[in-house]
Amino acid sequence: MKAYGEVARRTASDRQLEFALFMQITTALENVLDSGRVSLSDWADAINRNQQLWTILAADLMLPSNALPDDLKRRLLLLSEFVRRTSLKVLAGEEDVSGLIEINKAVMAGLVPDLLDGPDEGIN
Numbered sequence: 001m002k003a004y005g006e007v008a009r010r011t012a013s014d015r016q017l018e019f020a021l022f023m024q025i026t027t028a029l030e031n032v033l034d035s036g037r038v039s040l041s042d043w044a045d046a047i048n049r050n051q052q053l054w055t056i057l058a059a060d061l062m063l064p065s066n067a068l069p070d071d072l073k074r075r076l077l078l079l080s081e082f083v084r085r086t087s088l089k090v091l092a093g094e095e096d097v098s099g100l101i102e103i104n105k106a107v108m109a110g111l112v113p114d115l116l117d118g119p120d121e122g123i124n
Helices: 002-010 014-034 040-061 070-091 098-117
Strands: none
Touching (some): 014 040, 014 098, 040 070, 070 098
C-alpha cells in the first residue's frame, strides 16, 4: 500500500504509524463525504484504502506474535468484519461512509493515550 510506505518513513513507533494511517485514510473518507464533486475514482479509492487497512489489521491480529489482549483482538476483528460489510453496502449505494469514519475515529481515539505515553508495540 503506497500510503503505508510514505507514512512509515515519517513515523517512529508502531502506534504512531497506526494513527497516521488511520488519520490519512479517514481524512480521505471525510473528503468523499463532504465533497459534492468527488470523482467516482476518488470515492472508490477512499473506500478501498480503508478496506485494505482493516484487512491488514485483521491479518495482523491473527498472528501469534500479536501481543494485544485476546478480548481486544476479538473486538477489533468484529469491527473489521463490520467495516467489510459496511464497505460493500457503501459501494452498492445503500449507505454513506459516515459509519466507516466513526469507527476509524474511535480506533484513533484508542491509540491517542498510547501516543501520549510513548512508543509501544502495535500492529507487528
